[in-house]
Amino acid sequence: MIRGCTFWILLLVLAVAPTAAVAQVSDTTPPTLSGLEVSPTTIDVTSGSQAVTVTADITDDLSGFRLLFVTFFSPSENQQRSRYIYASDHPSENPNNGSFSGVIDFSVNSEGGNWKISSVYLLDNANNSINWDTGRLEAAGFSTSLEVISNPDITPPMLTSMSITPSVIDVSTGDRDVTFRFSVTDDLSGLNTAPPPPTSRWQSLLSVYSPSFGQARYVNYSSLVPISGTRWNGVYETTIQIPQYSEEGEWEVRLTLYDSAGNRAIWSPSWGNWPTGFPSTFTVSSSPSDTKPPELKDMSFFPKVIDTSTGPQNVTVTLELEDHLSGLLDEFYVPPYYFSWGGVYFVSPSGGQVVLASLIQSDNQIIAGDRFSGTWQTQALFPQFSEAGTWKVADAYGSGAVGFMDRVRNRSALSRETLESMGFPTELVVVRPSLVGDGTVDGGGGTVQDETFGDRAQITLPPGAVQGPTDVSIDVFADSLDVPLPIGFEAAETYFVNVHLTPEPDYPLDSPGMTIVLPLRTWRIPTTSLHLYRIDPGTGDLVPAISTDDLPVIGTVDPSGMSATFEGVARLSVVVGLIPTTIPVGLDIKARSYPNIVNTKAKGLMPVAILGSNTFDVRTINITKLFFGPALTRPAHDLTSPHTYKDHLQDVNGDGFIDLVVHFDQTSTGLKTADTQACLSGETLDAIPIKGCDSITVIK
16 A cells, blocks of 8 residues: 555656756846946046046846946936946957946036936846846945036026927928027026937927827937027027828927036926917918828738847848828837837747837838838847747837837837737747757767756667768757647647757658657656647747658657657657647538538438648548547448558548548438538547538438
C-alpha cells in the first residue's frame, strides 16, 4: 500500500513539476544608475552663462544603455534645464557598464538658489525605461543639488499687443494663411527667439484649435520672424496655414513664450488668462467642411513571428486607409517625446516595452492609391533582446492601438478590442532563443541533446542531412507561446522548442529526415499519439509539420511518459506536439453535385467523400470506425481489403490532396425531411475522433 502511494506521488511530481528550463533570453530590465555626479556644484552666472557637467555611471544587463535625459528644476520650479546624453556620443564607453556625461548651460539671469535634479530618465536598446525622481535619487545617496548665484530674472515675458490677419478666412477652395503679429517685452534676460529647451510635450510657439477642439495647428520657434525692436521690447510675426475643408467656426489661439532665463508664459482664452482687448480668435468658413476622421479598411503585418536572437528585426505593417474629403495627412507633426497620431503600437507582454510602426512623413509609404484611398506601408523595428512572448497591438501613450489623422487633423484612434472586432490581427510573437550550442554534428549525422532536459529534448540527423560541421542549439521555452491553436486542439502537450542549425541545411530534407524528441509538460500514457506542429514565421499560425513523404508528422509518447518522438521531419522552426480532441474533416456528399439531394425512399448507394488536406491525410482513417447520419450507418462496402480500399482513394475536388470516397445506403441513414445537414464521424488509426458535415436536401 505504501509502495503504491509512493509511486503515485512520484508520478504526480513528474506530471506537475517537470524540469524547468528558460531558453527565452530577453531583456526586460531597465538600465541601472550606479553613480551620478554634478560638476561644479556651485556656479555664478552674474556676469555670464556657465556650463555644468552631469556624469552618470550606468550598467545594463543585456541590450546596453541607449540614452539618458536629465532635468534640473529651479527653486520655484518655474525654470528648468535639461539635456539628452546618448551612449552613441561615447563610443569608447561600454554601454553595459560605462560612464556617460553631458554639459548643460545655465544662462545669465537664471534663477538663483538651490536647483535640484528633478528626474533622470534612462532607456536601453530594448526600450526598457526607468525614471529616477529627486526622492529616489537622494534615497540612493546621490547628490541632486546645484547652487546658482545670479542676478535672477524670475518674471516671464509680457504680451503687449496682438493682431490676427485676416480675421475671417474661407477654406472651401484651398488652404489659407493666417498671420499673427505681436509685441513682447521682457524686463531682464530678453525674449528667447531660439527653440527653447524641451519642457513639455508640445514645444509650440503658437497653436490654434477648432471650435470642437478636434482639429489643431501648430508652429514652432523656427517660424518666429523678428519685425522690429529688440529682445527686450520687440515686434514678432508668425504664420499658420489652415488646410482646405477645416472645421467651420471660431478658432482659438494659444501663445507660448520663453525668456532667455527660462521663464515661460502661456496665454490661452480657455484658461481665462488672455490679455483683455487683444484678439484671440479668427473665423473659418468652409463648404463643405471635413469633421470626419479617416477610416481603417484593412490592416496586416508580416511576419507574425520574429526571432531577435542575433539582431533587430523589422515587421512590415500595411494599412488600407480612406478619407472622404481632405485626405490622409502626408506629414505628421511629432513634438519631442510625443508619438503623434500616426502609426501602429506594439506593446510587450509586460507592458514595459513599446515599438511603433510610424506613419511620420509617409509620402513615400503609399504603395497603392493615394492619400484619399490608399495602401500605406511602414516598418516596426524590434530591437535585439526585445521581450520574448506575445506582443499586442494595444494602446500606448493615449494614442490608441492604431492612430492616424487626416490633413485637417481629424484624429482616429482605434482600440485593440475594436481592431479584433473588425477581424484584424493584433498579436505578434517574439521568440528570443539563447542559441547556445548544445552540440555539433557533421555529414555522418548524429544525435544532440539539450543540456537541461537531456534525452527528453534531442534531435537526430541522419548521414548526409548536413554537408559539414553543424552547430545544434536546442532551446526549450519555459512558457507556452500565446499563439492560436488549430481547430480540434485544446492545449500544447509538449513544451515549445526551437531547434536551430548553424549553418542551416537546405530544407526540406530528403528521406529519412530528422528525428525530434520533445519534452512533455505533464505525464502522458505511453504510445499516445501526438501531432507535430510548427510556427509559420509569416503568418504566426501553427501549421502541421510535414514529413519527407509530404504527410503530417505524427509521433508517440515514449515509454517514460515524459517525452514524445517524431520521425521523418523535413523542416525545422519553433515546434510543439499537440493532442487533438476531434479532427474536423471536410465532407462532400454526392461529390461534385449541388444541392446534395438525398432520397430516403430510393434504393441505391450514396457516395460521401472525406476530403484530404495539407493538415489531414485520409489514409490515417480507421475505416472500420466510420458512421454516417443519425442512424450511424456503416459503409456499404467492406473496405478492409487493401485493394478495395485503394479503389476508393481519389482526388474528387481537384485540390491535389487524396480523398476517401465511402458509400452508404441512403434508405438507412435515418435522415428526415427537416434535416439540412448530414454528418459523418469516425476515428483515425490512433483513435483520434474525426467529424465532418455537409448540407443536404432530403426528399421522399
